[in-house]
Amino acid sequence: MPEGPSILILKEKLHQFTGRKITLASGYAKINFSKIKNKKIVAIKTWGKHLFICLSKNIIEIHLRMFGSYCINGRKNHINPKLHLQFSGAEINFYVADVNIIESLDAYDESADIMSPQWDNKAAKSKLKSFQATMICDALLNQQIFAGVGNIIKNEALWLSKIHPEDLVSELPAPAISSLIKNCIAYAFKFLQYKKEGTLSLHWHAYRQAECSRCSGEIIKKYTGRAKRVSYFCPFCQQKR
DNA sequence: ACCCATGTTCAGCT
DNA sequence: TAGCTGAACATGGG
Numbered sequence: 001m002p003e004g005p006s007i008l009i010l011k012e013k014l015h016q017f018t019g020r021k022i023t024l025a026s027g028y029a030k031i032n033f034s035k036i037k038n039k040k041i042v043a044i045k046t047w048g049k050h051l052f053i054c055l056s057k058n059i060i061e062i063h064l065r066m067f068g069s070y071c072i073n074g075r076k077n078h079i080n081p082k083l084h085l086q087f088s089g090a091e092i093n094f095y096v097a098d099v100n101i102i103e104s105l106d107a108y109d110e111s112a113d114i115m116s117p118q119w120d121n122k123a124a125k126s127k128l129k130s131f132q133a134t135m136i137c138d139a140l141l142n143q144q145i146f147a148g149v150g151n152i153i154k155n156e157a158l159w160l161s162k163i164h165p166e167d168l169v170s171e172l173p174a175p176a177i178s179s180l181i182k183n184c185i186a187y188a189f190k191f192l193q194y195k196k197e198g199t200l201s202l203h204w205h206a207y208r209q210a211e212c213s214r215c216s217g218e219i220i221k222k223y224t225g226r227a228k229r230v231s232y233f234c235p236f237c238q239q240k241r
Numbered sequence: 242a243c244c245c246a247t248g249t250t251c252a253g254c255t
Numbered sequence: 256t257a258g259c260t261g262a263a264c265a266t267g268g269g
Contacts, residue, residue: 003247066248067266150247
């Protein structure tokens with residue numbers, strides 16, 4: 001489910017619950033349910049792939065990881081919710097998610113969130129400078145630099161900027177870095193739009209593609225970087241430097 | 242039916 | 256000791 005844009009959609013869907021009281025909270029999450037029972041939701045926020053259900057005192061932090069899902073005003077049949085929030089005549093269920101109760105959002109720097117109006121290009125460039133020996137495919141997935149970027153955005157942004165996923169940060173000239181950051185943000189918002197339309201996969205240029213939509217050459221699938229995450233790229237358009 | 246994947250943490254090793 | 260790697264988690268779609 002996740003990647004920043006999908007979490008933003010979740011936030012929008014949960015907006016209707018602001019001001020509402022959690023009448024009952026349950027699930028197999030290892031949290032102190034008494035901290036959220038009978039509490040009112042004051043805001044729904046996000047940072048990267050993290051969702052925050054803000055109460056007056058505490059914050060419920062949810063991360064959907066790879067397999068997480070949710071159901072608003074409904075339940076899945078054969079799976080127990082990690083977190084079930086009951087309201088008068090409404091409910092929210094989260095499945096297979098990481099759930100924590102935290103005290104503040106201080107640890108989350110909004111200027112590193114690719115979907116935030118606070119996003120800061122210069123800060124990202126400056127952080128990248130301390131990752132010279134890191135492959136760009138890994139740097140893009142670093143949530144401290146690009147919170148919200150996942151494997152789809154990574155692959156598409158690299159393709160758009162014609163950068164090889166295994167290039168080291170040190171090998172990339174400044175204009176390439178600028179282009180990559182620009183495309184990253186721009187594509188994240190395209191992702192948001194396509195996801196809402198239900199047309200996300202129709203717009204992929206590299207991710208899970210067989211053929212490059214620019215040169216018609218073969219797209220390579222390779223496990224790259226420290227994280228050994230899949231990169232899809234066109235070896236012709238995205239030449240190694 | 243099997244394989245794979247929009248993610249991250251952490252134990253355990255060198 | 257610090258840095259790295261693979262395991263672990265766990266579901267659903269192709």
